[in-house]
Amino acid sequence: MKSLDAFADAKRVSLARRRRLRALAPTTRVGPAHLIRNGRRLVEFCGNDYVSLTHHPAVVAAAQEAAARFGTGAGASRLVTGDHPLLGQLEAALAAWLERPAVMLFGSGYLANVGIVPALAGPGDTVVLDARCHACLFAGAQLSRAEVVVTPHADVQAVATALDAATGQALVLTDGIFSMDGDRAPLEALAGLCEARDAWLMVDDAHGLGVLGHGRGSTVGVPVPLLVGTLSKSLASYGGFLAASASVVDLLRSRARTGVYTTGLPPASAAAALAALQVLQAEPERCARPLVLARRFAAALELPEPASPIVPLVVGGEAEALAASARLEAAGFLVTAIRPPTVAVGTSRLRVTFAAGHTDDDVDGLVAAVRRER
Ligand SMILES: *Cc1c(COP(=O)(O)O)cnc(C)c1O
Numbered sequence: 001m002k003s004l005d006a007f008a009d010a011k012r013v014s015l016a017r018r019r020r021l022r023a024l025a026p027t028t029r030v031g032p033a034h035l036i037r038n039g040r041r042l043v044e045f046c047g048n049d050y051v052s053l054t055h056h057p058a059v060v061a062a063a064q065e066a067a068a069r070f071g072t073g074a075g076a077s078r079l080v081t082g083d084h085p086l087l088g089q090l091e092a093a094l095a096a097w098l099e100r101p102a103v104m105l106f107g108s109g110y111l112a113n114v115g116i117v118p119a120l121a122g123p124g125d126t127v128v129l130d131a132r133c134h135a136c137l138f139a140g141a142q143l144s145r146a147e148v149v150v151t152p153h154a155d156v157q158a159v160a161t162a163l164d165a166a167t168g169q170a171l172v173l174t175d176g177i178f179s180m181d182g183d184r185a186p187l188e189a190l191a192g193l194c195e196a197r198d199a200w201l202m203v204d205d206a207h208g209l210g211v212l213g214h215g216r217g218s219t220v221g222v223p224v225p226l227l228v229g230t231l232s233k234s235l236a237s238y239g240g241f242l243a244a245s246a247s248v249v250d251l252l253r254s255r256a257r258t259g260v261y262t263t264g265l266p267p268a269s270a271a272a273a274l275a276a277l278q279v280l281q282a283e284p285e286r287c288a289r290p291l292v293l294a295r296r297f298a299a300a301l302e303l304p305e306p307a308s309p310i311v312p313l314v315v316g317g318e319a320e321a322l323a324a325s326a327r328l329e330a331a332g333f334l335v336t337a338i339r340p341p342t343v344a345v346g347t348s349r350l351r352v353t354f355a356a357g358h359t360d361d362d363v364d365g366l367v368a369a370v371r372r373e374r
Contacts, residue, residue, distance in 0.1 A: 019318035020339055031055050032357020035334065042334040043362050045352050050211045050290045050309055051280060052357030053236035059275040063237075066271035074264035079253075082264025090270045093277055094241055098216060098227065102249035105270070107262050109206050109230030109240035110136040115258030116228065116242055117171065118144040119251070120200065126166035128159055129173040132181065134204060135342075137173045146171070153178075156189040163197045170197065176205035176218035180343050180351055182294075182310030184208075187222045195223065202226035210234020211309055215280045215287035218308075234280065234287075237273040239265045286356045293354040293363050300367040313350040313370065321348035324373055331369040 015021040029035045032052035035044050053059050066086065074082035091103040106112035117140030121127050125146040129137055132153045141148045147167065151158035163170050172194055174185040187203065194201040201224055208218030209229045219227060226248070231239035242252065252259060280287055290309035298306050313335075315321040321337035328335050328350070335350045343349060354363070 019322060033355045042332055044334045045366055046334060046336045047353060048233040049236060050355050051234045051286050052355045053276040053279055056279055058279060059236055059272050062275035063268040063272040067268040070267040073266050077262060078264040079260060084267040086267045086270040087265060090274050093274055095243060097277060098243045100243035102246045103241050103243045104249045104252055105265055106240040106259055107265065109232060111258040112228050112240035112242055113137050113140040113204060114143060115256035116252065117141055119255040121146040121169060121171045125168035126170045127173060128162045128170060132178050133173055133175055134179055137204060154186055156186050159190060160193055163193060163199050170199035172199050172201050174203055176203045177207035177308040179207055180338060181312050182306055182308040184218050184307045187219060191222050191224060200225055204228040206230045206233055207308055207310060210280060211287055211290050214284050231273040235273045236276040237269045239269050289356040290354045293358055297363050297367060301370060309354040311352045313352060314347050315349055316346055318348045324350055327373065328369055333366050333369055
């Protein structure tokens with residue numbers, strides 16, 4: 001269709017003019033924090049495999065064995081024949097780890113959020129979320145058809161005001177650790193507000209789990225009735241989950257559309273996550289290392305002390321961020337540029353992340369390369 005391609009081309013040209021067109025770059029991850037791109041071996045400083053378990057021998061072996069024994073795909077939704085026993089085992093292991101009554105797996109963290117919010121809030125209700133929440137929390141809020149109130153970043157007073165004005169049931173959504181800035185949400189204050197006003201607090205801790213709180217995340221010690229996580233970051237696999245009460249999980253098994261109308265996780269993905277969880281629990285020093293390295297990096301560059309393994313180097317314009325990223329790549333370090341609309345206009349950045357598999361020398365090498373940028 002001519003009009004269709006003309007539409008796509010016009011949009012692409014407009015994005016390219018603003019340096020916002022995105023392109024894939026085939027990349028082979030070959031081991032902890034190392035990858036090959038364009039024939040060159042690079043140290044990766046922008047991934048989310050924080051505990052460096054995607055290449056751990058026990059995790060790889062678990063996935064291989066599950067695929068060999070149980071096949072490569074689930075074959076159907078969980079409610080039909082896709083509920084391999086490994087899925088229930090993983091849910092039980094995650095629930096025990098996070099000290100929650102129940103866990104429900106989803107196909108990804110994105111699918112979890114997009115399924116959970118519309119199952120708990122609808123027209124007449126109010127969903128309050130932080131302006132810097134992950135895109136999938138916004139998507140879930142919009143799909144719910146509740147009134148959506150976006151509050152300024154980390155502004156507890158604005159959340160209180162929104163809750164005072166809310167109609168129907170209020171649901172408050174936040175990242176635990178904000179994915180592009182690495183800062184921690186004001187979770188204690190939000191939890192207190194929500195308890196006082198009978199609002200339901202949902203925390204997406206994709207970047208806290210595995211690294212903070214001895215691996216148990218940014219919410220340890222905070223009453224959070226709805227805790228969302230992913231299997232795709234520290235748990236070195238693919239998938240997402242909700243940890244909540246048995247009542248909530250039971251309801252969502254019938255009502256979360258991204259759980260009902262989609263294929264179950266491949267058994268190998270569940271097996272890998274189970275094995276990764278065992279390593280995480282057995283090796284707390286592995287969980288602690290990403291933050292130790294982030295602090296080493298920040299201290300060397302006289303940046304504020306990071307709260308997580310995510311350290312943003314805000315550059316400003318799209319073109320400048322792309323150029324800085326290209327220079328680091330030439331020096332052997334991959335730090336992808338993050339541009340709008342992922343971050344606000346004028347705050348394009350290098351989002352530097354640290355993983356257990358980085359050596360001290362890797363980090364010091366990056367420090368030297370960033371110093372040359374300044
Ligand atoms: C990465 C991320 C997700 C998406 O998780 P996937 O399992 O990759 O779909 C959700 N929320 C936050 C905050 C994230 O950073």
